[in-house]
Amino acid sequence: MGSIGPSSLRKETRNPLASGVSREFNGFSAQGKPISDGQSAKGLGKHDEAIHSLELPKQKECSVTEPNYEAIGRYTHLVGELDSLSMKRRSLFTRIVGVLKNANENPLESKVPRKCNFEAVRDLLDEAEEIEKAIRSTVDQVNELAPLADKSAIS
Structure with a gap:
């Protein structure tokens, strides 16, 4: 059996963004900029990484009708x-x-x-x-x- 040390723990809890996995936040970065198809969320700050890991419920489409x-x-x-x-x-x-x-x-x-x-x-x-x-x-x-x-x- 191998030892469980800090390096093995670190390996298992690595941030997926650090490994180049593309994550989007409803198609926008945390700064509100759109993320295009070829663009990944790599290089975002720690705050942005936390926001990208959140899953939000899908929003209903609002149909606001203009008054007659x-x-x-x-x-x-x-x-x-x-x-x-x-x-x-x-x-x-x-x-x-x-x-x-x-x-x-x-x-x-x-x-x-x-x-x-x-x-x-x-x-x-x-x-x-x-x-x-x-x-x-x-x-x-x-x-x-x-x-x-x-x-x-x-x-």
Whole structure:
């Protein structure tokens, strides 16, 4: 049997880089420089050797998609349009209430009830109905754009 001395231990634990074995770190040196096919990792410093001996898990490929700016712009515009339409509808409802309230008031001087302007109420209701249709249509458009714009749908 042979003796186990320091020289035999050294032989068994030699660094593979010192013997000319080419090692790559995902195709790059520790300095971040690409290692070409004909190039080896020989001659790297001790720190680089330690890095090359590490095995890292494979990274998943990230697919970062760019935001759909057109959809975001259209979504934002339509949400602003909804605010405008809601304000118009609210204004019409206030006017309808005003006409009806005026007709409902009891005159102090006369025993004859006030006349109600039903034609004005009908016209205002028709206009409010058209705005309601526009609101519903706009809500549908916003909800179609929401996933493309990475925004939340509205109800």
